[in-house]
Amino acid sequence: MCGIVGYCGRLNAQDVVLNGLEKLEYRGYDSAGISVLDNNILKTKKRAGRLENLEDALKDDPFTGNIGIGHTRWATHGIPNEINAHPHLNSDGTISVIHNGIIENYGELKDELLSKGYTFKSETDTEVIAHLLDFYYKDNFFDAVTNTVKRLKGAYALVMLCQKEPDTLIAVRHESPLIMGVSKENGCILASDIPSVLEYTRDVIYLDNDEMVVANLDGYKIYDKDLKEINKKSEKVEWDLEAASKEGFDHFMIKEIFDQPKAIEDAIKNKMKDDEINLELGSFTKEELENINRIYVVACGTAYHAGQVGKFAIEHFTKIPVMTDIASEFRYNSPFIDDKTLLILVSQSGETADTLAALREGKKHGAKVLSVTNVVGSSIARESDKTLYCYAGPEISVASTKAYTTQLIALYFLALDFAKKLGKISDDEVKNVINELKALPEKIASMLKDLTPYQEIANEIKEAKSIFYLGRGVDFISAKEGALKLKETTYIHTESFPAGELKHGSIALIEEGTNVFSIATQSKLIEKTASNTQELASRGAHVYSIGRVGDKSLEKYSNKVIYVPESLDILMPVLTVIPEQLIAYYTSLAKGNDVDKPRNLAKSVTVE
Numbered sequence: 001m002c003g004i005v006g007y008c009g010r011l012n013a014q015d016v017v018l019n020g021l022e023k024l025e026y027r028g029y030d031s032a033g034i035s036v037l038d039n040n041i042l043k044t045k046k047r048a049g050r051l052e053n054l055e056d057a058l059k060d061d062p063f064t065g066n067i068g069i070g071h072t073r074w075a076t077h078g079i080p081n082e083i084n085a086h087p088h089l090n091s092d093g094t095i096s097v098i099h100n101g102i103i104e105n106y107g108e109l110k111d112e113l114l115s116k117g118y119t120f121k122s123e124t125d126t127e128v129i130a131h132l133l134d135f136y137y138k139d140n141f142f143d144a145v146t147n148t149v150k151r152l153k154g155a156y157a158l159v160m161l162c163q164k165e166p167d168t169l170i171a172v173r174h175e176s177p178l179i180m181g182v183s184k185e186n187g188c189i190l191a192s193d194i195p196s197v198l199e200y201t202r203d204v205i206y207l208d209n210d211e212m213v214v215a216n217l218d219g220y221k222i223y224d225k226d227l228k229e230i231n232k233k234s235e236k237v238e239w240d241l242e243a244a245s246k247e248g249f250d251h252f253m254i255k256e257i258f259d260q261p262k263a264i265e266d267a268i269k270n271k272m273k274d275d276e277i278n279l280e281l282g283s284f285t286k287e288e289l290e291n292i293n294r295i296y297v298v299a300c301g302t303a304y305h306a307g308q309v310g311k312f313a314i315e316h317f318t319k320i321p322v323m324t325d326i327a328s329e330f331r332y333n334s335p336f337i338d339d340k341t342l343l344i345l346v347s348q349s350g351e352t353a354d355t356l357a358a359l360r361e362g363k364k365h366g367a368k369v370l371s372v373t374n375v376v377g378s379s380i381a382r383e384s385d386k387t388l389y390c391y392a393g394p395e396i397s398v399a400s401t402k403a404y405t406t407q408l409i410a411l412y413f414l415a416l417d418f419a420k421k422l423g424k425i426s427d428d429e430v431k432n433v434i435n436e437l438k439a440l441p442e443k444i445a446s447m448l449k450d451l452t453p454y455q456e457i458a459n460e461i462k463e464a465k466s467i468f469y470l471g472r473g474v475d476f477i478s479a480k481e482g483a484l485k486l487k488e489t490t491y492i493h494t495e496s497f498p499a500g501e502l503k504h505g506s507i508a509l510i511e512e513g514t515n516v517f518s519i520a521t522q523s524k525l526i527e528k529t530a531s532n533t534q535e536l537a538s539r540g541a542h543v544y545s546i547g548r549v550g551d552k553s554l555e556k557y558s559n560k561v562i563y564v565p566e567s568l569d570i571l572m573p574v575l576t577v578i579p580e581q582l583i584a585y586y587t588s589l590a591k592g593n594d595v596d597k598p599r600n601l602a603k604s605v606t607v608e
């Protein structure tokens, strides 16, 4: 998703902006650009492709100046090329704008501007903003911005410059993430995410919807939606840039896979006090829980899979039925929401547009909203009634790994907390589950000691055209997560099935040599899955099974069995996903893919 950085201060704006954009590369992008007010002249440069292309272009002709904006674009309207890259300019190049989000009424606005004689260079929705700013500019940039944003429908975080007011930068946020790092010495940096500012300051202001920032070399002012000046306190960011660097690993994905033992340990520690579950502000009271008669878990992608395991866990421990839905479907599915509904949202970034929209839909109908997220201060965290943090540390690789396992931990704790408060579980059982949870980091560490089996499998499957994943019960959710991880990093077509459903159609796809991953870790279901695996093996499938240590039943029908350590059935997804993540990582490398930034994908999906 697009990354934006705006700078106003005593440092060289080009350096701060490029540095900030580098820190946002993880979000995924296909072109980059920058504008700087250089000796009162607005200068702009853009390049298709990587940020290095832009940096190279600036080497021979650098911009100097203290106010600048920069952007990495993830194409939505128009192909990824130099013309469609941001910043976008008005016709005489004196107004510059960068934008993250989507302007839904841009077609209408474009027609209006065309009829007024404006001409367009790009295919983007953003260019209408530059021309609208031009149209509304009389002698005051602030007024031009406020009149322009009144016309926009959709989602936007905007940072804008105007050559006629060369000491000012203006930013505004509506439904797209925007934060501002502030420092007396270094000035202010507006950015889509915190890593962009950490080299200059740890003091961050989280902008809310419809707030506007006007910054110059003497400082900044923040205005609310009624254009009233407001005071907002900055918050200290406690984590380090170090935590967002590769620390000697070749890629973020493998680093983040290896982070998991520690991340899970932290996730557990932060949900306990004096050996008891303590979710602090992340849960509800017994009375509040007794008043709930319907639970939904809603999320996207990997977070949705975590939510589905969460459903199994809540149902297992509380015996209360839980419904799950994909966030992009939820609000259009006419869900039954009222003030007795609990809506649980799961989102690593806390900024996913569809999940945020589901949250708002829930709140509109009176639901109580609890979010499980990794990013403190994110929109989802701020708009939820309760928030349970994952404590995974920054996750940079687009393929989610440690966020998933720590989301699972958060959801297990939530399930235990609910069950305990509602009297559905004994103290001994809680203790036992917690001991098993605490044993997971060491078990994962043991699985990370020998990586050869995963590398071998990667080499065996790298040329496959299609790979199937199957499992039963909660193993089916692990199958779905394994299939998604492999698909997004390797671009191999993968599909997941409940093992028993195969013979109702999809078994027709199995032929000599078809690769199948069969997940069989649930004690009561192992035999059943083994017999489905046999059906596949007898039709020539090449079967990789993932089973529990000591269980020999899968060997007979599998070409290879990957053994994972024993745990409680309900906790097995935390362990099962480790080989899946490693196989996805090594297969992506074997295919020569950019594993941390797979094609067409973005880390934080902030558009619908």
Ligand code: M6R
Pocket (backbone or CB within 6 Å): 300, 301, 302, 303, 304, 346, 347, 348, 349, 350, 351, 352, 355, 398, 399, 400, 401, 485, 488, 601, 603, 604, 605
């Ligand atoms: O930030 P979120 O957890 O809300 O993101 C949800 C999905 O976009 C995300 O999990 C996506 O599926 C990952 N690329 C999976 O690895």
